[in-house]
Amino acid sequence: MLSTTNAIVLSKLKYRDNDLIVKCYTQEHGVVGFLLNGVLKSKKTNKKVAYFQPLSQIQIVFNYTKTRSLYAIKEVRINNPYTSLHSHILKSAVVLFLSEILTTALQEEEKNEALYSYLETTLLWFDNENEYANFHLLFLLKLTKYLGFYPDTSNIYRSFFNLEDGSFQEREEGKHSISGENLILLKDLLGIKFDALHTIKINAQKRQSFLNMILLYFRLHLGSFRTPKSLQVFNQVFS
Structure with a gap:
């Protein structure tokens, strides 16, 4: 055919x-x-x-x-x-990093119109934006919705988030419960769209810590997921 x-x-x-x-x-x-x-x-x-x-x-x-x-x-x-994704040195670093993650995370050999539309529209948005330091964080977080393990936000007011079951909890349970700055940033990102991403102000250290948390979240929910080889270089670029 x-x-x-x-x-x-x-x-x-x-x-x-x-x-x-x-x-x-x-x-x-x-x-x-x-x-x-x-x-x-x-x-x-x-x-x-x-x-x-x-x-x-x-x-x-x-x-x-x-x-x-x-x-x-x-x-x-x-x-x-694209007008900038492959020519701008910082954006191209993001592209290489995300392409490595997507190569590992996307395995399905069947049509998924919603996922394709998400990838298409967000990459075009990224191509046209000048403030994008946190783009990869929101991109990966929202990607989990299409991969089947988006955080359950029904109890978002609670004090801990369990990475293993993707839910907010009242107390720390297990070794993969998070709190503190990563929890605050997670709640902030769950509540915004890409157009409001510029309102999130964090330094490189917090950005790197949250990214490591997101990558752990992926590893816990995708058995075949591997930490990107480009992670170290990527962190150096955005340090």
Whole structure:
């Protein structure tokens, strides 16, 4: 079946001398892998490598059968061109970091229109914003809604948050209950939209502490989740 679908590039990996394996999150089929034969060899096709930068939004045409692990792309074009995500040094660091997280977190090979729309709209918002120091924190927190472990806010007034079961509690239970500054920031972020993100004022140390908490939250709820290799470099960039 010939399929035309929008897609967001999650990762690319050099394969043999002149090929690339690209993982995308597609609007119509969820996670799909592609083999780009000879794309690094030919000068004529080499320009297409630029289409597959991390988190690029593209439109692709390919034969989809559900029985293959890797597909060949018949046609590709940029769908929503960015103006800053791949050219601004700080934004590009965020993009690399988030693409690594999404590559690990997104495994489903089925359509999820709500998740795709979330990724598409938030990345376009990020591309156009000048105040984005806390973007990755809110992005990851809201992503949990689509992955099935968004915090239960029914008792948000309570004094502890249990990372293991995703709920607010009256007392500390287990080794993964949080309180203090991380709890305050969690409650603040749960109550805002991206357009109000500039109202959250925290320093680099608090930002890093909260990010480590969020990554632990992901590890506790996603068995296959791995801490991004780029975490140390990312923290240095935003220190």
